[in-house]
Amino acid sequence: MHTPHYRKLGASYDNKMSNLDFVLHALNTVQRKWVYLEPIFARGGLPTENKRFRGVDEDFREIMCLVEVDQKLFSNCVSCMGFVVHACIMRASQVQFG
Numbered sequence: 001m002h003t004p005h006y007r008k009l010g011a012s013y014d015n016k017m018s019n020l021d022f023v024l025h026a027l028n029t030v031q032r033k034w035v036y037l038e039p040i041f042a043r044g045g046l047p048t049e050n051k052r053f054r055g056v057d058e059d060f061r062e063i064m065c066l067v068e069v070d071q072k073l074f075s076n077c078v079s080c081m082g083f084v085v086h087a088c089i090m091r092a093s094q095v096q097f098g
Contacts, residue, residue, distance in 0.1 A: 019082060026085040027063065033092040034060045049095050056095065059088040 034056065040046060041053045063084060 023082050023085060026082065026089060027067075030060055030063070030085055030088045030092060033089070037092065037095060046095075052091065052095050056088060056092045059084065059091065063088065 037053055038057065041050060041057075046053075063081065066081065
C-alpha cells in the first residue's frame with residue numbers, strides 16, 4: 001500500500017501548515033505594531049526613537065513586498081520569512097515611548 005507515502009506527505013503538509021500559522025500570526029503582530037507606530041513617527045513624534053522605528057518600517061515594508069511578489073501559501077519565501085518576521089517583532093518591541 002501507499003500508507004508510508006501518505007504518512008510522509010501528511011507530515012510534510014503538517015509542517016508547512018505549522019510554519020504558515022507561525023508566520024501569519026507573527027505578521028499580524030508586526031502589522032498591529034506598525035499600524036500603531038507609523039502615524040506617530042510620520043508626525044515627527046518620539047524623535048529619539050525615529051532611527052529604531054525606521055528599521056522596523058524598512059523590515060515591515062520588505063516583508064510586505066515579499067508577500068506581494070510570491071503569494072503562494074507554501075512558497076520558499078514563507079519558510080524563511082519566520083526569522084525575518086520574528087526579528088521585526090523584536091525591533092518593534094524595543095521602540096520606547098516617552
